[in-house]
Amino acid sequence: MHQPNEEGFYGRFGGAFIPEMLIPNIEELESKYLNIISSESFQKEYHRLLNDYAGRPSPLFKAERLSSKYGANIWLKREDLNHTGSHKLNNTIGQILLAKEMGRQRIIAETGAGQHGVATATVCALMGLQCVVYMGETDMERQAPNVARMRMLGAEVRPALSGNRTLKDATNEALRDWIANPTDTFYLIGSVVGPHPYPDMVARLQSVISSEIKQQLKEKIGTELPDYVVACVGGGSNAAGSFYHFLDNPSVKLIGTEAAGLGVDSGETAASIACGDLGIIHGSMTYLMQSEDGQITEPYSISAGLDYPGIGPLHAWLKDCGRADYLPVTDDQALDAVMELTRLEGIIPALESAHALAALVMLPLKSSDNVVVTVSGRGDKDMKTYMERFSL
């Protein structure tokens, strides 16, 4: 019941609201992705690369000191330990195999924090394909190490200069590039956003996270079902992957956290569910932050990867039907969570992931509860912000 219909709608969310120029590309992808992804040869190569290249399965770590602090069993799904430092590689490995299968030679991507850009540049280097990454100019400054990594990997990083110069603007530029290069180019989207079939495709490619969680919990505690799964939501790909195989297990409470920036009432926020309403962004009908006149609002978050005014249509649907809850987390709450995890468990998380960890204080936990928090990425890319904010 949580799968999109033929036109790519989860209830009233999703679809493909795209100009005619993109329709042949989207239709081709739509007609091929399920067959390719479910083929034996794809699955074999995808899992070989996930295991031997990305380093999966990623550990499920019982965080003892965090557990005693919160009086529950806290498990960390360590996506930060993947090659390139986040969950993003799960998706780029899958999509690059798809692009190759479809005969595309040139790969384009958008990136916010730069993690998806790095993960894309990485698989392009691995496969010997040309790579162009669009990144908002603001993000190029605050995530400079990732810009350098992409360039080392041979990608061209093109600054997006419109709007607030963040993820939304980079996505616009990538879509324009695809319009101008319809035959040789594959658009490798980094989250569960964009026109159908991207949200479904990316969710499937990230669903390895929840299939591993089930297996690992079964081995460690004898049941595959935790009480909570918690993940941060920018577009929502690590959350979609963390939730995916639990969607039909109603006893598992699914919690997404979105970036509230300076607060949901401050006007400086990226909390699309708390502050948004129904509209269209990047080809998809979903919740987004917009003005009375239907102009998309410039978002704000300290975390470049969550600084997006919309949310993937799957999450809008899960919110609407009550299957998942979404909590806003402010910059300051996220920064507290960064320091807490660092000092209690010796893990420096990405700013995005800290938004998930910050939910622990908000949940009514019982001592018997098993709580899985997805640590979507590591904090190396955020050291500049941490040095400033923690006066290091």
Added chain:
Amino acid sequence: MNRLNKLFETRKNLLSIYFTAGFPNLNDTLVILQALQDSGVDFMEIGMPFSDPLADGPVIQASSTAALNNGMSLNLLFEQLQTVRQTISMPLVLMGYLNPVLKFGVEKFIQKCSEIGVDGVILPDLPFELFNREYRSMFESKGISNIFLITPQTPECRLRMLDEASTGFLYMVSSAAVTGAKSGISQSQIDYFERVNALNLNSPRMVGFGISDNESFKQVCKYANGAIIGSAFIRMIEKSSDIPGDTARFINAIRGGK
């Protein structure tokens, strides 16, 4: 029959101009429409600015941002156009993106268009299937044409489907590009125009995207009913201190006058 249909029945080598409402100044809309009519343009496309115009290049993006900063909105645009039919007799088309129209309410939007005397609407990100299912009868009952885009990549079966459903004209995107790409007309574009010509479609066709001067205008008129110019006009009025005079000179140059 709306004004667009009559125009296509009676005239050839049509020139249409796109401009962004609210740019360069908030209240230029009627001034520009009057200048275009006086210069002998055949019909006008009024751009409803959007924050994230993803089929548009830098010139129209920048004009949209400026227009929004000036305070343009759909409500205000309809206010400005309230009395437009007292002075403007040319066909009028509104062009923009779906989200502001959805927010305004599609039914209310069509009602407003009908009251004002708008003849056609172009919403590039309104999916054909959705239009057909939910909005088509609403458009048709008010005599407002929904204009579909076609591109060099549009397959023949889809071209025929869009042709069948079209009540105004088909907007022929000249090449794989966003608006404002500087091109000149290449052989592969001519092949595309000829290929579409050979299909003997029912609908008239206007070529847009990348048309900017007399040469490209003349060339595409050989293969279609006319052409649409946007970015080149916007670049011109951005710097204009005499919109009527500069518009007349611009249009005259496109038409190939002295």
